[in-house]
Amino acid sequence: MVTSFSDLPIRDDLRGKSPYGAPQAPVPVALNVNENTHPIPDEVVQDILGSVAKALKGANRYPDREFGELREALARYLGHGLSASNMWAANGSNEVLQQILQAFGGPGRTALGFSPTYSMYPLLAAGTATEWVSADRGPDFVITADHAARVVRERRPDVVILCAPNNPTGTPLGIDVIAAAYEASSGIVVVDEAYAEFMPDGSPSAVTLLPGRERLIVSRTMSKAFAFAGVRLGYLAADPAVADALRLVRLPYHLSALTQAAAVAALRHSDRMLATVRDIVRQRDRIAARLTELGYTVHDSGSNFVLFGGVQDPHATFLALKERGVLVRDVGVPHHLRVSAGTADETTVFLDAMEQLPVPLPR
Numbered sequence: 262m263v264t265s266f267s268d269l270p271i272r273d274d275l276r277g278k279s280p281y282g283a284p285q286a287p288v289p290v291a292l293n294v295n296e297n298t299h300p301i302p303d304e305v306v307q308d309i310l311g312s313v314a315k316a317l318k319g320a321n322r323y324p325d326r327e328f329g330e331l332r333e334a335l336a337r338y339l340g341h342g343l344s345a346s347n348m349w350a351a352n353g354s355n356e357v358l359q360q361i362l363q364a365f366g367g368p369g370r371t372a373l374g375f376s377p378t379y380s381m382y383p384l385l386a387a388g389t390a391t392e393w394v395s396a397d398r399g400p401d402f403v404i405t406a407d408h409a410a411r412v413v414r415e416r417r418p419d420v421v422i423l424c425a426p427n428n429p430t431g432t433p434l435g436i437d438v439i440a441a442a443y444e445a446s447s448g449i450v451v452v453d454e455a456y457a458e459f460m461p462d463g464s465p466s467a468v469t470l471l472p473g474r475e476r477l478i479v480s481r482t483m484s485k486a487f488a489f490a491g492v493r494l495g496y497l498a499a500d501p502a503v504a505d506a507l508r509l510v511r512l513p514y515h516l517s518a519l520t521q522a523a524a525v526a527a528l529r530h531s532d533r534m535l536a537t538v539r540d541i542v543r544q545r546d547r548i549a550a551r552l553t554e555l556g557y558t559v560h561d562s563g564s565n566f567v568l569f570g571g572v573q574d575p576h577a578t579f580l581a582l583k584e585r586g587v588l589v590r591d592v593g594v595p596h597h598l599r600v601s602a603g604t605a606d607e608t609t610v611f612l613d614a615m616e617q618l619p620v621p622l623p624r
């Protein structure tokens with residue numbers, strides 16, 4: 262008996278949709294999902310293990326539903342005068358975004374983003390029965406304040422999601438654009454800062470815009486710069502009323518005691534956890550420089566990956582790289598591929614492979 266899910270009595274709005282499915286092929290050089298390819302330092306692993314063991318002893322009880330210690334640690338990490346009441350967390354920022362759409366989107370409501378952007382936004386919208394509205398970007402994937410404000414005023418979305426820097430293009434986003442989108446909107450404005458730690462030092466975070474803007478939410482994650490993708494910890498900073506709203510939709514005890522303990526312990530070592538960021542930025546810039554020399558069009562990136570254009574046949578290049586043990590991402594932008602910055606050695610394997618492949622399209 263072969264049944265497809267579409268044969269089941271599934272919701273009409275989910276029939277025929279495809280799940281998130283970045284390949285998890287075991288290759289020597291995986292540069293396809295923007296992970297931090299540096300492992301967690303051993304001393305930090307030992308300290309995290311101690312905390313997890315302690316939490317495990319008490320795991321016959323439900324965990325702290327309000328994860329107070331973790332929220333305090335997250336507030337301390339972000340600074341800017343934030344306190345635990347401004348913070349919220351879940352199992353990855355994907356769950357944070359899902360909770361935001363559960364509370365502020367939903368049937369009859371819309372969420373708007375500027376495409377190409379993070380492929381999970383439309384899927385999270387679909388899962389919460391929120392209508393996804395896609396707006397365009399300007400040249401080189403940049404969004405200006407005027408454009409953002411005009412689009413938001415015209416489409417009146419209930420939720421605006423701004424990805425800063427943007428995945429899959431790497432494009433940084435000025436906080437003037439965020440402020441303009443907020444002024445133009447009467448709904449929730451989410452700024453997804455998953456890659457904020459890879460921006461140049463001194464770049465202002467949307468967190469600086471929070472005072473006086475109770476509809477603004479800044480989403481962050483420990484998955485990328487913090488090298489903690491496997492633990493699943495995303496969080497947000499916002500007005501305390503936002504956390505009150507999300508308590509209505511989160512599952513009880515959604516953050517396990519082990520996750521809370523691991524995250525609190527890792528945050529005690531944030532300097533060590535973030536020590537690889539500079540090297541990753543160096544490798545990103547190295548990729549950008551070399552691909553430019555090879556004749557590709559490289560888009561400005563404030564993240565840990567590079568989107569490059571001029572690829573004659575992205576799927577063929579994807580397969581040729583995979584044959585050489587390198588996994589990159591075909592993000593569906595015509596003639597483009599995305600590659601995450603790896604360790605120096607991984608980056609060398611990728612760049613050497615690129616040199617052997619067919620030349621790019623003429624600029």
Ligand SMILES: *Cc1c(COP(=O)(O)O)cnc(C)c1O
Nearest residue numbers: 353354355379428455482484495
């Ligand atoms: C990787 C990524 C995330 C992180 O997701 P987690 O669920 O926290 O692992 C969030 N937003 C964007 C744009 C990303 O690229």
